Amino acid sequence: MKRAVSVSIGSSKRDKVVEVELLGEKIRIERIGTNGDMEAAALKFKELDGTVDALSVGGADLGTLVDGVFYPFHSVQPMIRYVKTTPVVDGCNLKNTLENRAPAFLEEKIGKYIQENGGKKVLVTMGGERWGLSSSFVEAGYEAVFGDLMFTMGIPVPIKSLNALKWTTKMIVPVATRFPLQWFYPTGEQQHVRTPKYTNYYDWATVITGDCMYIKQHMPDNMQGKVIVTNTTTPEDVALFKKLGVKYLVTTTPVLDGRSFGTNLIEATLVALAGKKRPLTLQELEEMIDKVGFGPQLQELN
CATH class of the missing domain: 3.40.50 (Rossmann fold)
Structure with missing residues (x-):
């Protein structure tokens, strides 16, 4: 079973794990919150590196892409300093596709x-x-x-x-x-x-x-x-x-199971499914989105 994990500096009360089948493969999708503790998040990334198929940064972005220019968030970048093997994403590319x-x-x-x-x-x-x-x-x-x-x-x-x-x-x-x-x-x-x-x-x-x-x-x-x-x-x-x-x-x-996950974890899910052991390009993400059938979903509440 493939595994995509988001390590988030958000509240652990929002944690969730689901197991689904996509493109004929079973995948475990997991969100782990550290309640605002960036160092705890960095250590969790270190623990997971090399043991899962894709990682993602939750509750923060590694940077932001504006009109083709990438601006790194310097306070967030150290969170992934220990990651050496597993591809890590933050959803930035998916925000500009999905x-x-x-x-x-x-x-x-x-x-x-x-x-x-x-x-x-x-x-x-x-x-x-x-x-x-x-x-x-x-x-x-x-x-x-x-x-x-x-x-x-x-x-x-x-x-x-x-x-x-x-x-x-x-x-x-x-x-x-x-x-x-x-x-x-x-x-x-x-x-x-x-x-x-x-x-x-x-x-x-x-x-x-x-x-x-x-x-x-x-x-x-x-x-x-x-x-x-x-x-x-x-x-x-x-x-x-x-x-x-x-x-x-x-x-x-x-x-998925009553929860819409962030773009960071959905991008990590697509990276895990692709199996390229690296982040996907914008074109590759678009192709994976279409293959999996991901798209907006509507709920009428009142």
Whole structure:
């Protein structure tokens, strides 16, 4: 049996193991949280190196790819310093392949609902982190607000165009990536804290998309009729969305045994299945996605 493991600095309460059959092969897909402890994560990577088929970094990214330029997160890179044998990924490439398909999927499945309930307006919590998702929504005709300054730095200034997003990212990311990750992303127990904020932008948008942690972090109590596009959702997340009135939930990664895993672990799964003992190129990922049949999934919650 093949094995793909995500070592995450997120809460261990979100851990999950599933065993599935894909392309005729059994594979164990596992998420291990270290509750914000980066050194514990590094040691877990060391323990697993050479014993599994693919590893992935969860709860953080090794860097971010914006318009073809890669910016490394210097505080995260040491987490994988002990990995010498097993291929390790962070989902960055998958974000720029699988997630690009979300706007077309929405149009096909609930395009009429979106038009009749506020129109094509999307709040992207962190556009620079998900450049493929951001650009695909804009190309699909959505009016967009990118919350990068709000959700990472607490600056209540919306970004309203891809050019502005690109400029802001190129200015801020090289500096921000040198600070501790905890300064701008919830880790450990902070992932379970919700403080409503920026309500006017949630209210304005018909679709809210991005990292599930960022979406929940400042989500208001009234999400009546909203469409959420995200991944890494647990049954508890889905219950919260339903309670607050979310109409539709679209997960960009497949739901396996009640859980949609992050792009990092799904990319590791595809790497393990391919058996090349290295990360896959964008083209190879696209081919594997089509072979396995992975794609967005829609749940009607209310």
